[in-house]
Amino acid sequence: DTGVSQDxxxxxxxxxxxxxxxxxxxxxxxRLYWYRQTLGQGPEFLTYFQNEAQLxxxxxxxxxxxxxxxxxxxxTLEIQRTEQGDSAMYLCASSLASGIRYFGPGTRxxxx
Amino acid sequence: xxxxxxxxSTLSVQEGDSAVIKCTYSDSASNxxxxxxxxxxxxxQLIIDIxxxxxxxxxxxxxxTLNKTAKHFSLHITETQPEDSAVYVCAxxxxxxxxxxxxxxxxxIP
Numbered sequence: 353d354t355g356v357s358q359d360x361x362x363x364x365x366x367x368x369x370x371x372x373x374x375x376x377x378x379x380x381x382x383r384l385y386w387y388r389q390t391l392g393q394g395p396e397f398l399t400y401f402q403n404e405a406q407l408x409x410x411x412x413x414x415x416x417x418x419x420x421x422x423x424x425x426x427x428t429l430e431i432q433r434t435e436q437g438d439s440a441m442y443l444c445a446s447s448l449a450s451g452i453r454y455f456g457p458g459t460r461x462x463x464x
Numbered sequence: 465x466x467x468x469x470x471x472x473s474t475l476s477v478q479e480g481d482s483a484v485i486k487c488t489y490s491d492s493a494s495n496x497x498x499x500x501x502x503x504x505x506x507x508x509q510l511i512i513d514i515x516x517x518x519x520x521x522x523x524x525x526x527x528x529t530l531n532k533t534a535k536h537f538s539l540h541i542t543e544t545q546p547e548d549s550a551v552y553v554c555a556x557x558x559x560x561x562x563x564x565x566x567x568x569x570x571x572x573i574p
Contacts, residue, residue, distance in 0.1 A: 356507075383560065394470075394553045394564030395508065408561060443507065452498070453562065455507040 354378060356456035358444050364462045365434055372430045373459045377446030384427050385453060386419055387443040388412065395443055401427060434463045466491040468556050470565030478573050483544055485568045487554035488536040494556040497530060497537045502551045502567070511552075512539070544572045 357376045365371050377384050382403050387395035398417070399409045403424040413419075416434075421427040431438055441460050445453040467490040477483045489497075495516035500508035514521045514528045514537065521528050525544075530537040537556075541548055549572045554565040 385560070385562075392566070394468075394555070394567050397561050397563065400560050402560075410561075452510055452513065455500075455509070457507050 356444055356446050356454050358442075358456040358459050360459055361457060362460045362462075364464060367434055367436060367463055369434055370430065370432045371434060371461065372428055373442055373444075373461075374426060374428050375444030375446075375456055376426045377444070378448075378454060379425075381446035381448050381454075382424070383447045383449070384421055385445040385447075386427070386429050387445065389441040389443055389458070390439075398429075431461075434461075436463045439463045466494060466556055466558075466561070466563040468554060468563050468565045470554050470568055472568060473566065474569045474571070476571045476573055477544055479544055479546060481544055483539075483541045483548070483570055485539045485552055485554070485570070486536060487538070487556070487565050488534075489556040489563075490535065491556070491558060492532075492535060493558040495558050496556070496562075497528070498555050498562070499528060499539050500553045500555070500564075502553055504551075508553060541570075546572050546574055548572050 359374045385400040386398040389395045401421040416432045419429045441458045443458045444456040447453045470487045498513035501511045502508045512528050525542045527540040551567045553567045555562045
């Protein structure tokens, strides 16, 4: 499968726990994006990377959120001290330059 | 920042009829306008996109029109089929930060 992949697909965690999600972009894509989507809404931009550099972060990305793309390939998104409001679908997308963004299947996070 | 509004939120059309979904944007600098189809619980998939240097783009039964003066763009689906039932989400950007609308749930009535 040469598309964008995300792991895990589902995560249930208790409030206060830390969680980490992984995204593997399409191999030649240098740009990687993280979005969050709640029910009935369109995706909301969180952050993006060009290669290993994190170039923009949304105000939605509080201090509890951190994202990395250490070698310019896969990326991780960590949420510390999860809150119930963090429950959402976390989508990753990748693109070549400013081309079409291809989305992964998402990680559905449920905080209980 | 950019703000994208999408209407209607739900739309039901008879199979074979046309469906039109409209989006407005606020940032006149936006120059890229994609439309995504998202089936329940699945990833958004690009169905068509348009850049600001053209006013219309068509791909078989799907077309997008752009009015830069009025800052709105529309998705047109002709000869609708049951498999067109899904949520359609528009977006606008002039840089890497794609701003999405809230989506339209399209239902095709057989």
